[in-house]
Amino acid sequence: MTETGTTATLYAVNRPAETAGVFANRPLTDARAACPTLATRPADPAADTAALGALATWATRYTPWTAIEGPGPGGEGGLWLDITGCAHLLGGEESLARDLRTRVRAAGFTTVRLGLADTQGAAWAAARFLADDTTEPPGVAHLPEGAQRQLLMGLPVEALRLPADVCETLRRLGLTRIGDLAALPRAPLAARLGTVVAQRLDQALGHAPEPFTPRPPADPWREALAFAEPIGRTEDIAHAIATLCRAFQPRLERRRHGARRLVLEMARVDGTMIHRAVGTSRPTRDPQALARLFQETLDGLDVGFGIEAMVLTLTAVQPLEATQIEAAPESAPAGVGRSGQADDAIALLFDRLRTRLGTTQVVRPIPHPSHVPESAVTTTDRRPGGAPALWPATALRPPRLLAPEPVDVLTDGRPPTRFRWRRQVWTVARAEGPERLVPEWWHGAEAPAPDRIRDLWRIEDPGGHRLWLAHEANARWCVRGVFP
């Protein structure tokens, strides 16, 4: 029963009331006249939505794509399941439907009607107008692929998910069956009733697309903490973060997941929010490790008059199976039985450094197929691990590679015997070279340094300092590296 202004209307009625002549969407006074013993209770659509939502969440055991419809007055509303590609897991569509119906009935829903069809519109119609206890299996209307159109044509126009007033108009026009409607020319139909009729008809028959919008995954990875008094001390904040991280642990363990990205929101007393985000290089559910990551982001935190609430959200989680910690004695040398823990420690260090220095500042070198020295190496910010990359053997390379720094040649030569570089006069006592590097013409215009033929010398000054000297194509001499 709902109340709109001064009129009380019936929201939904049960089976005995229906047989007594009481129907939904009718005024309560009419119903009382028909059935004086009618018992009413206020409707609670929010609770209905919650119940349907819980059912939809439960239904993810059949398919990840579920959605709810309604609920609305008169028992409208239902559950959508897109079982495309999922039915075989339960032995086919029929047995899935039977399993679903049995389980929902066991949960206390006495009347369960299922429609199984190729389109949403057809399934909707089948569940409401075809499914009853006489169908096989009972309560399930399965529209076979070929017979779908034929079966739909015999159904009343209400089966097209049309607004009530449109249905009313259609009935007055004498169009009671979908078949009557489908036989009509489209243009006058649209002019008279709007495009909705043709659209619903096409969607039911599969001529028009109808996107399926599944519910967002339930159970958000979110934990909140509100404080009786605003907190401001760094120790208190760290403690609160640790508490939040610990709150996730049982759930992560149960679901066998680990956190990859975390966002912490702190509500200041003055109404502003502070955001801190951290990431991990591999799924982690160790609350201490997660809390330590946030430690790096708390430097210079301006809490104003204090923080009154904190929300920690895991914006990305990944499966993380439990691992066996090997029972190696403490005295075992590193690498024996404790390699897993060492890997964990390195992964955690990697994450902490990235959080503190910036995600692009902690890198590992990886080879790049090029013989031009500056493009032979790129970096990756992925954590250590995986197959070792192959580094090609090259001629001697310096441990420091500089961008080309031109030198002032003081005494000519090949290489110059005296030159000035970085405000020092360098004398070449000995030299080895040249090593000629030609451009990688096979890359075309995208080659690194496309028109540069370079000759490289290793030179040594009388003091034993060694430099890598390059003669570029434009007849410039440059220092390219420092040898030890």
Next chain:
Amino acid sequence: MSHSSSLERLRQRIQRLEGASRTAGATLPLGLEAVDTALPWGGLPLGCLHQVVGADADPAEQATGPAAALGFTALLAGRLAAHRDAPVLWCLRQGGTDDTLYPPGLAQLGLPPRRIMIARARDDAQVLWCLEEGLRTPGLAAVVGQVRVAGLTAGRRLQLAAEAGGVTGLLLVPAGRAGPAGSVAATTRWRVTPVPAAPVAWSGLGAVRWDVRLERCRSGRPAGWRLEWNDETSALSVVAALRDGSGDPCGNAVRWSA
């Protein structure tokens, strides 16, 4: 109580204060008999801090940074990585000459690129923070840090972190900027200066040579050697011992006649 026994007890107490209990732990012999015997542990002690500094007042090194010291550091880091079969964290400052590490060049010094993790920090303070974090992470073979200035306090912190985590720290500091009297409370301090290579018969460069001086060594004596690194055979060898500088008990401000 006899004079000698009280002296012995005092020695033990000093050793304890200096954290010498750890020195009973793992060491990495460098494979050079002369150097290993000069080190009281019979090799490079692991799980502590070692400082490598460049040549003092060398104008060429002011332009290039401590190049020879970098080579020696990479060599030690490579040996440590092979010994532990674990990665090396290399912490440096962004920009400037420090930030020009070229992994293939390090590979030729014996430090494979797949073992290197590079952390690029904004300033010395961040480098020291990274170093400390790395030193406390068991599972790393070594942590290398390149800083401009390292003070006594920072050195002490790193030393404690290294002892806690059991990771070996290598602190690479340009000469003349290693804080007051160059002391950072490290277990050892090595000064590496380049020397001309031996002349070769062909027109080219011979194997690179460094004067490596163990300037400070906890419970050891300073010593120095001329080492040669052969890039073709990846072999380090002692060419000659340098004149011993045992006159200075603190190991500070030792001057060598090159």
